[in-house]
Amino acid sequence: MKSIKASEFKAQCLQLLNEVAETGVPVSITKNGRPVAQLGPVMSRPTTLVGAHKGKISIVGDILAPIDEEWEAGHCSFSTLTR
Numbered sequence: 001m002k003s004i005k006a007s008e009f010k011a012q013c014l015q016l017l018n019e020v021a022e023t024g025v026p027v028s029i030t031k032n033g034r035p036v037a038q039l040g041p042v043m044s045r046p047t048t049l050v051g052a053h054k055g056k057i058s059i060v061g062d063i064l065a066p067i068d069e070e071w072e073a074g075h076c077s078f079s080t081l082t083r
Contacts, residue, residue: 003028006036 026040
């Protein structure tokens with residue numbers, strides 16, 4: 001993380017804002033050698049979960065075809081789950 005004095009930050013504020021927006025790397029702002037603030041990028045969140053993973057997940061193969069393995073879930077009865 002980049003560190004900068006408060007007096008330097010005051011002079012370079014707009015440039016640092018652009019730099020953080022482009023790189024995503026936060027900047028620590030110090031006074032007398034001690035960190036007092038941190039300038040970081042805004043992390044945008046989707047307004048809804050629907051479509052949040054669009055383009056990030058891909059399906060490989062046929063997910064509808066039957067498989068040759070028997071699931072353990074088929075051997076469990078409701079009475080064993082409620083005990």
